[in-house]
Amino acid sequence: MDIELVAVGDELLIGDVVNTNATVLGQMLTDAGIHVTGISTVGDGLDSLVDVLRIAVGRADAVLITGGLGPTSDDRTREAVARVADVPLRRDPDVEQWLRDRYRDSNRTLTGLGLQQADVPEGGRVLPNDRGSAPGLAIDIAGTAVYATPGVPHEMAAMVGDQVLPDLLRRSGSPAPRAQRVLRTVGVGEGVVAQYLEPLEKQVAEAGAVEVAYLAEPGETRVKLTSTGPGGGEAVDAAAMRAYELLGDCVYAEGDETLVAVVARLLAKRGATLAAAESLTGGLLASTMVTVPGVSAVFRGSVTAYATEVKRSVLGVDAELLAAEGAVHPRVAREMAEGVRSLLSGTYGVATTGVAGPDPQDGRPVGEIHIAVAGPDGTASDTAQLWGDRDRIRALTVVRALELLRRTLLGLPQKQARECTG
Secondary structure, eight states: OEEEEEEEOHHHHTTSSOOHHHHHHHHHHHHTTOEEEEEEEEOSOHHHHHHHHHHHHHHOSEEEEESOOSSSTTOOHHHHHHHHHTOOEEEOHHHHHHHHHHHHHTTOOOOTTGGGGGEEETTOEEEOOSSSSOOEEEEEETTEEEEEEOSSHHHHHHHIIIIIHHHHHHHHOSOOOEEEEEEEEESSOHHHHHHHTHHHHHHHHHHTOOEEEEEEETTEEEEEEEEESTTHHHHHHHHHHHHHHHHGGGEEEETTOOHHHHHHHHHHHTTOOEEEEESTTTTHHHHHHTTSTTGGGTEEEEEEOOSHHHHHHTTOOOHHHHHHHOSOSHHHHHHHHHHHHHHTTOSEEEEEEEOOSSSOBTTBOTTEEEEEEEETTEEEEEEEEOOSOHHHHHHHHHHHHHHHHHHHHHTOOSHHHHTOOO
């Protein structure tokens, strides 16, 4: 079954709101074996919305609309669906009473415009919303199943998961069997990963059994191996085995496991702890660490030594070194890592320093970064010239620091970490 997604709202067009619904829906539907063929974003104007819906209805088996179902004058999705279906809107008395009760119970005022949430295109049906006030709707238009859900992400996800997706699966029958594995790599850019996997891509292209896709993120690249049809699982497993051979220790995990989760798991496995000293990342590394549940068992804490004087007085970085070289220097990173390891009694200490921008510092260019990991067997360090804005440089530095720590914990060579230029 092919489905098109239509996101409604001026706020999406002008960038006030990011369309995270498209990401969530793409994953939900694809995982269920439903093929997403297109995603459209349209404003609140009725004529534009009608035009987009007519095109989508004319070429897809199903259309899923998000947004435009609320209680204001710019919520026109119901009207647009009715116009495309060429049917009138009818007010559902049961939904109207439900709205009146819900607004009363929450001490809110139900306006005349709010009652439009009870309007349903003739021949359609209501999709109940137990998380908000805007019901969804479903209707068949010229053989195409059309669904409309609220744009509020948690309301949309619940309605699609509980009501829309089961109906889609019922309509499509048994979806094609689908096998997938996602390999997560770090330390090499998307182009280099693709170059490493050229032999695999040639192999699967000849066999026609597995699709290879690349998803780039700051400092990381995910490799998605997908197969549909009988025997797809075996084909994907064989492709994954070949990918491991070609990528080597650039692969740090599979599936949803993140780099920071891998680091936390490796620390726990060794009964080790970590302390962090941050300059240019300003606490971002520590904030990333604490996204992992239970990380308090391995993460001692952090020192945000942003000022040069704090590097000396708190972390014990050599004053003469700071005076001669400034704060952006590989030796400074090493001494920061060693200092925080001692200060917070960690098995390992990790440190970041550099220039996030927007201006150079002490003669050092924007994007020059130094990281270090101190541990029982000595101190390892990494230096790089990164590109991008301030936020991107800081994010990439965190990835590089975690990757250097991962390699240290596994006893791997450090050279791969140096290839992560983003």
